[in-house]
Amino acid sequence: MAFIEWYPRGYGVGFEVRAKLVEKTSPYQKIEVYETTGFGRMLVIDGTVQLVEEGERSYHEPLVHPALLAHADPSDVLVIGGGDGGTLREVLRHPEVSRAVMVELDPEVLSVSKAYLRVAPELLQRLFADSEPRASLRVESGADYLERNEGAFDAIIVDSTDPVGPAEALFSRDFYQKAYAALKRDGIFVTQAGSVYLFTDELLGAHRRMREVFDRVWAYSFPVIGYASPWAFLVGVKGEVDFERVDLGRAASLDLEYYDPERHQTLFQLPRFVRLRLNAGS
Numbered sequence: 001m002a003f004i005e006w007y008p009r010g011y012g013v014g015f016e017v018r019a020k021l022v023e024k025t026s027p028y029q030k031i032e033v034y035e036t037t038g039f040g041r042m043l044v045i046d047g048t049v050q051l052v053e054e055g056e057r058s059y060h061e062p063l064v065h066p067a068l069l070a071h072a073d074p075s076d077v078l079v080i081g082g083g084d085g086g087t088l089r090e091v092l093r094h095p096e097v098s099r100a101v102m103v104e105l106d107p108e109v110l111s112v113s114k115a116y117l118r119v120a121p122e123l124l125q126r127l128f129a130d131s132e133p134r135a136s137l138r139v140e141s142g143a144d145y146l147e148r149n150e151g152a153f154d155a156i157i158v159d160s161t162d163p164v165g166p167a168e169a170l171f172s173r174d175f176y177q178k179a180y181a182a183l184k185r186d187g188i189f190v191t192q193a194g195s196v197y198l199f200t201d202e203l204l205g206a207h208r209r210m211r212e213v214f215d216r217v218w219a220y221s222f223p224v225i226g227y228a229s230p231w232a233f234l235v236g237v238k239g240e241v242d243f244e245r246v247d248l249g250r251a252a253s254l255d256l257e258y259y260d261p262e263r264h265q266t267l268f269q270l271p272r273f274v275r276l277r278l279n280a281g282s
């Protein structure tokens with residue numbers, strides 16, 4: 001048996017699966033967990049692969065660590081989405097982080113993740129019990145939360161689904177403006193931004209809108225296990241944060257598996273036509 005996620009133009013990314021462990025339909029989306037034969041359990045939302053247990057770090061590391069290592073002192077961090085807990089787990093590996101907030105829209109993603117995924121089960125448990133000393137959970141829309149928290153965060157990390165349905169708003173100019181306002185004077189924003197080859201137009205659109213809002217914007221990519229790779233990420237900064245430099249001293253104690261801070265520049269390697277289109281803003 002196989003599960004295949006179909007991308008545009010008949011491009012599929014598939015896994016051999018043994019069984020479907022759960023399927024739930026929330027008011028927002030359909031959530032499924034499969035047992036794969038080679039990569040542990042797999043979380044699927046609305047037919048799109050969110051993670052495989054044995055490979056999720058290839059997404060969570062490049063989403064979280066470049067941004068936090070580029071910021072001089074990321075003490076207040078906001079995660080929007082990321083209900084499986086993997087992003088927050090990586091955030092909390094930074095001792096500089098004194099307060100992290102995860103804002104997830106769909107409580108069903110949280111409970112399915114806690115019950116079925118071995119990504120961050122204890123962390124989710126502690127969040128539910130409000131007993132995680134450095135982190136807290138809010139179940140609501142990220143945009144609403146941002147509006148009430150101007151100037152509050154050093155870093156904002158968006159771990160969303162694709163820009164259709166419930167996550168579409170997280171790629172709008174209006175949302176980027178709210179995120180910019182929720183950053184402190186010097187702050188960094190990072191978001192997953194889709195498949196470089198298969199969602200190129202979406203990537204370019206998000207990049208263009210971010211450039212209208214942030215002081216500086218960078219696009220980068222990483223090969224993620226389970227997605228149509230390379231996968232794109234977009235960073236926007238406010239004030240004095242240079243995303244081309246990361247703190248290698250702080251990086252050394254993180255013991256990373258995928259993202260290589262010593263080779264930070266390789267993140268910026270993009271296919272030439274994509275780089276040219278990003279630069280041209282079209």
Ligand code: AG3
Nearest residue numbers: 048049050082086159160161
């Ligand atoms: N967030 C989803 C990234 C987008 C995946 N898209 C796709 N497969 N079409 C991942 C959640 C992990 N914390």
